[in-house]
Amino acid sequence: MSTQTFNGKVVLVQGGSRGIGAAIVKRLAGEGATVAFTYVSSEARAHELRDSITASGGKALAIHADSANAQAIQKAVDDTVSTFGGLDILVNNAGVLAVGPLEDFSLEDFDRTLAINVRSVFVATQAAARHMKEGGRIINIGSTNADRMPFAGGGVYAMSKSALVGLVKGLARDLGPKGITINNVQPGPVDTEMNPADSDFAESLMGYMAVGRYGHVEEIASFVAYLAGPEAAYITGASLTIDGGFGA
Numbered sequence: 589m590s591t592q593t594f595n596g597k598v599v600l601v602q603g604g605s606r607g608i609g610a611a612i613v614k615r616l617a618g619e620g621a622t623v624a625f626t627y628v629s630s631e632a633r634a635h636e637l638r639d640s641i642t643a644s645g646g647k648a649l650a651i652h653a654d655s656a657n658a659q660a661i662q663k664a665v666d667d668t669v670s671t672f673g674g675l676d677i678l679v680n681n682a683g684v685l686a687v688g689p690l691e692d693f694s695l696e697d698f699d700r701t702l703a704i705n706v707r708s709v710f711v712a713t714q715a716a717a718r719h720m721k722e723g724g725r726i727i728n729i730g731s732t733n734a735d736r737m738p739f740a741g742g743g744v745y746a747m748s749k750s751a752l753v754g755l756v757k758g759l760a761r762d763l764g765p766k767g768i769t770i771n772n773v774q775p776g777p778v779d780t781e782m783n784p785a786d787s788d789f790a791e792s793l794m795g796y797m798a799v800g801r802y803g804h805v806e807e808i809a810s811f812v813a814y815l816a817g818p819e820a821a822y823i824t825g826a827s828l829t830i831d832g833g834f835g836a
Contacts (some may be wrong), residue, residue: 593817594621598672600665601625602655602712603682605634607780608729611805612679612812617641617648619813624649624668626661626682647672655682655708656700665715677816678716680709680728685782687741698744705748706755713759713770722767725816726759728752729808730772732831738796749774753827760825769824773811776831778803798833 594616604613604625610633617623623641627634627650634650641648649671653660669675684704686697709728716726733742734749756770763770777793779785785802794800811830814820829835 592620593813594619594677597621597676598668598674599623599677599679599816600668600675600712600716601679601681602653602661602664602708603627604679605630605637605650607782608775608778608805608808609679609681610637611809612681613637613641613648615806615809615813616677616816617644617646620646621677622647622672624651624664624672626651626653626655626664628652628654656703658707658711661708661711662715665712665719669719674721675716675719676721676723677725678712678720678727679812679816680712680726682708683729683731685745687745689741690743693741693744701744701748702751705745706751709752710755717763717766717768720766720768723818723821724763724766724768725820726763726768726770727812727815728756728770728772729812730774730827732774732776732829732834734772734774734827735829736835739792756827757825764824769815769821771815771820771823771825772827773808773815774827774829774831775808776803776829776834778805778808780805793834796834797831798836801832803830803832 605627638648638650653664731749733746737746779802
């Protein structure tokens, strides 16, 4: 990537050590951004990603923070600002998927799903907005399951992603007067370690996609890069689907 769209911009990606999050980190860093990102269990990968960016002349910070812990999220925002002098773009990518029959679904899984998929987005956004100036960007990684859940057992996950739709509509009103936009990117099935394209589960979903394949993490990252850039300044409060026709 030869363009330097994000030169001078500081980015924090919540959940950025692998999968879609790592692709977003690489894309934005490749376009000149200074990038901080959080991780929980993938310490080796987080350090490898950080080191690859710095070896290429970029600036990166890997922060250990559990997105289920509000104080840890707030500290990640503060550490980013204190290390790099500000914050321009926040990407809320951390998420969990707990699937199970209604009669067996535990309240522990219910609470953890909401804590990470919904509460962490609010906490990070609230903390980041205190530091953002005009032109700030907040992007949440939602899911096409906010609009369509075609199999049993995914009700709580679908609810958590649907909650983001209402959240960004409301927060767009709070943030708009400050010149800050907030949007959801809603991917369909994407080939990651958590949801590999060659699994039995993937085979059951493949028929739902109009294009007949899983998405690639780089495709999601390119969409995030567009929303984070100057050409998307008039888009806010939106939930934008990139799902290969899963919901068509």
